[in-house]
Amino acid sequence: MYDVVVVGAGPAGSMAAKTAAENGLDVLMVEKRQEIGVPVRCAEGVSKAELAEFVEIDKKWIAAEVIGAKIYSPDGSEVILSEEQAGNEVGYILERKIFDRYLARLAAKAGADVIVKTSAVDLIRKDDIVKVKLRKMGEEWEVESKIVIGADGVESRIGKLAGIDTTLKLSEIESCVQYLMNNIDFDPNYTYFWIGNEIAPGGYIWLFPKGENAANVGIGVMPAKAKRKPKEYLDNFIKQKFEDGKIVEIVAGGVPVKGEIKTAVADNVMLAGDAAHHADPITGGGIINAMKAGKYAGIVAAQAIESKNYSAEFLRRYDMLWKNDFGQKLRRNKILQEKILKMDDKTLNKLARSLAGKNLGEMSVRSIVIALIKANPRLLWDIKDLFY
Amino acid sequence: MAKNGKKVVIDRYKCAYCGACIAVCKFNANELIETFVVIDEEKCNVCMACVKTCPMGALAVVEE
Structure with a gap:
């Protein structure tokens, strides 16, 4: 019998397994893929300061560092967010293939068992505990656990089973395609964003540097708004911008x-990361929230085991923790997203032009929106209270 | 289920096994096994959510 079975070995799962194991729990982490960390599904950008709160930075999994962001509206108006001086990097572009394995190793080092090429296919609650049905290479078996942490990604089944x-x-989803491109020209100190209803309906195109003349160039579009597949929009863009890439x-x-879900817990079960829709509705960024949530889930698992109480009611502590930390931001950015989704390209151009030539400093959604509200009070009056 | 003789098929040469189709399926009619998406035709209601979401255009509806 395990104390905790963690399903999924991404950043949320590994942080949960690591934290639970460090608290003395018997932990099993299962990953359905045969290799942790691949295939990657991510643009790999992360805030430097926030990441440093969780792990000691290791250059092995840092592909690039950036000092800011450049945002382009449909007519090409440029908005820059960056620290005043170069050498003051605020963001990392990770090498997720290596980073995810590193985190999984931390979990293993802390004492968690890890098995790969194994899916969790069913949960059966019995008395106070859960039987988790696992499937590896066609063979099925059950393990018993007091708690299951579902960190099984956007396609999560653990939540539904619970x-x-x-x-x-x-x-409520962005459909994304990204190319790792070589032989392209850009300023490697910046991440780039292109917005507009024509180029990326309901989403944006990004460029995240990954070293010399190499970058993740990708797109997210909202299926409810997009008329074509993200790949077509991205290919069009690349043909115009990076033809030789x-x-x-x-x-x-x-x-x-x-945005924020009501609850990420059920009896014996907690969800973390993409499985709990913890990604940001504006930026799509999810790594830090996933790591935070994983850590909180590990902490609450330890408390639950100590109190011998695995009920949803007890596990609500976990909801409290992640909601207090970043739930408000998910709510706020969902409202902002809905506001932006209603804007046509003319409005987006007008907003971008109102900030053109200014350096807004801090690279955050809040700093952009506050500058936008100052320059366009009437247009954004209804959301101002969310940002002050 | 009523599907009017239609079903969802997957083009494995296009699929990038990202799991987006699983995330939008309210019938739990699909599963991503490592890099292999399987569709359960019994459960599938041909609602098109996965077809519209697939980033690669790997899913399509065909007449049976």
Whole structure:
């Protein structure tokens, strides 16, 4: 009998397994893929300061560092967010293939058992505990556990098996394609974003540097708004901007942009990361929230084991923790997203032009929106209270 | 289920096994096994959510 079975070995799962194991629990982490960390489904950008709160930074999994962001509206108006001086990097672009394995190793080092090429296919609650049915290479068996942490990604089944409906609507997901490109020209100190209803309906195109003349160039579109597949929009964009670029990797993915969910717990079960729709509805970023949530889930698992209480009621402590930390931001950015989704390209151009030539400093959604509200009070009056 | 003789098929040459189709299926009619998406035709209601979501255009509806 395990204390905790963690399903999924991404950043949320590994942080949960690591934290639970460090608290003395018997932990099993299962990963359905045969290799942890691949295939990647991510643009790999992360805030430097926030990441440093969790792990000692190791250059082995840092592909690039950036000092800011450049955002382009449909007519090409540029908005820059960056620290005043170069050498003051605020963001990392990770090498997720290596980073995810590193985190999984931390979990293993802390004492968690890890098995790969293994799916969790069913949960059966019995008395106070859960039987988790596992399947590896065609063979099925059961393990017993007091708690299950579902960190099984955007396609999470653990939530549904436990009675939490995590199905995303077509307006609650970004459909994404990304190329790792070589032989392209850009300023490697910046991440780039292109917005507009023509180029990326309901989403945006990004460029995240990954070293000399190499970058993740990707797109997210909202299926409820897009008329074509993200790949077509991205190919069009690349033909115009980076015609000579070489594509050395293709990545696809779905990013939950639903915003804060009511609860990420059920009896014996907690969900973390994309499985709990913890990704940000505006940026689509999810790594830090996933790591935070994983850590909180590990902490609450330890408390639950100590109190011998695995009920949803007890596990609500976990909801409290993640909601107090980043739930408000998910709510706020969902409202902002809905506001932006209604804007036509003319409005987006007007907003971008109102900030053109200014450096907004801090690279955050809040700093952009506050500058936008100052320059366009009437247009954004209804959301101002969310940002002050 | 009523499907009017239609079903969802997957083009494995296009699929990038990202799991987006699983995330939008309210019938739990699909599963991503490592890199292999399987569709359970019994459960599938041909609602098109997965077809519209697939980033790669790997899913399509065909007449049976």
